[in-house]
Amino acid sequence: MTRPVPGRFPGIRGSDVVKSDSNVTTRHSEIPSSPAGNGRIVAHHGISVEVLFQGEQRRMVRVKRNSGHVVGDEVSVNGELLTRLPRATELRRRDARGGVHLVAANLDALGIVMAPLSPGRFIDRAIVTSRTARLTPFLVINKCDLGEAHQLAARLRETYAASLPLFPLSATTGEGLLPLREYLATGRCGVFIGSTGVGKSSLMNALCPHIKLAVGSVGDYRSMGRHTTTVSTLHSLDGGGELVDTPGFRDFGLVDISPQDLAAHFPGFEEAGSESCRFSNCRHRSEPGCSVLRSLQQGRITRERYASFLELLDEVEAEEEKKRVRGWRS
Ligand SMILES: Nc1nc2c(ncn2[C@@H]2O[C@H](COP(=O)(O)OP(=O)(O)OP(=O)(O)O)[C@@H](O)[C@H]2O)c(=O)[nH]1
Ligand SMILES: [Zn+2]
Structure with a gap:
């Protein structure tokens, strides 16, 4: 069964994306000419990437080891030149x-x-x-x-x-x-x-x-x-x-999350999330006019959720501190 990859490239058949990790490296040799144009990276092998084009053609393109390209990237290919298109996420x-x-x-x-x-x-x-x-x-x-x-x-x-x-x-x-x-x-x-x-x-x-x-x-x-x-x-x-x-993806430390992001996205805070605190940089610990603390008192945020939030807030603040120290050093 085939179907188009949603939204992005109407010509690409979804079920053809990658069939097995044992044969993706060889498939490009079956392609008679080198396709060019816009495509999508469907496999990353460290020093080369496999690009799937509109019209279902695919080919391997060499990349530098830390070129910054990742699977899911939409790219424009011209000869051996790979240009990354803007990312949605x-x-x-x-x-x-x-x-x-x-x-x-x-x-x-x-x-x-x-x-x-x-x-x-x-x-x-x-x-x-x-x-x-x-x-x-x-x-x-x-x-x-x-x-x-x-x-x-x-x-x-x-x-x-x-x-x-x-x-x-x-x-x-x-x-x-x-x-x-x-x-x-x-x-x-x-x-x-x-x-x-x-x-x-x-x-x-x-x-x-x-x-x-x-x-x-x-x-x-x-x-x-x-x-x-x-x-x-x-x-x-x-x-x-x-x-x-993506092998080995088991957990992630927080990357550039602010205390405000944390409160806005914390599970269990959704209902209270649309209200704002008196201070725009409120950390929701003990500040006056804090909407999170108000929701906690009203039972719209549970004690369990708030305690978990505080644990993550400690982590976010520790990351901020590390970043600050790195900033002094550089
Ligand atoms: N009983 C039971 N065992 C399962 C189920 N799914 C996976 N397992 C077993 O759990 C063990 C680990 O499964 P994996 O699929 O390798 O787990 P993983 O999350 O990919 O592990 P890593 O690759 O080490 O991150 C294997 O022995 C599986 O057979 C399930 O639904 N029920
Ligand atoms: Zn607050």
Whole structure:
């Protein structure tokens, strides 16, 4: 089954985007001439990218190792010259050493994957980062074939159901996959994030069976070189929608989030969010005329949500401080 990639290039057939990470590198040699014009980066191999053009042609184009191009970028190709077109969205993450990386461009959805026993502390951070980058977040509760997942689903529903869509499912049995397929089929281009072992690869395999990602734990297949060169790829779903596979994307530190962004995008603050505080730079801790504190008193923000907000606010302020110190040094 084929369908056009939503919105962007009417001539491109979605199901042809990338069929498997084993053959994307060779496919360009099948193309008789070198297509040019506007296209989209559907795979990144470190020193080359695969561009899919209108009319379904594709080719590899060499890039410098840190050229800044990412999967999802719309580009104009002229010979070996690649010009990036303006991006609608950029998703960035901060690694454990503080470096900032661009994950992908022009995404519009972020799937936060949870499973029993996976740490949940990053959910709020992921939601805030996603919304700040203008991506719509959604929650996937995987492994619902296991009894423990039902308690997790109930807990997450209580906290997050008013803020974003939830999809309880099982990647292995296929139970609950249909609502997620339908959600993505509305033309969304998404990526999954979640801690190791929650089942992101299993979920990708269940949603796009042609890609056959290896499933396991960090200790086995990764050390055996599942992705010998880090390859990010864009996959199209049979029923509609697209997913980016980007190995190793499990969490992200906050990148350039202000205390005001945090309050505006924090899950559970939506109802109170449209009101403004007396001070435009209010941090919602103890300032007079604070709309967040007023909502807390009125019960429109729960104590649990406010306590989680304060934890993230500490992180945001610590980042601000680091940035300030870096500014002095440079
Ligand atoms: N019971 C059950 N197990 C699952 C399900 N989905 C995945 N698993 C198992 O969970 C383990 C981890 O799955 P992966 O898909 O590799 O998890 P991942 O999130 O991609 O892990 P990393 O690549 O390390 O980030 C594997 O043993 C899977 O078989 C599910 O729906 N139910
Ligand atoms: Zn305030």
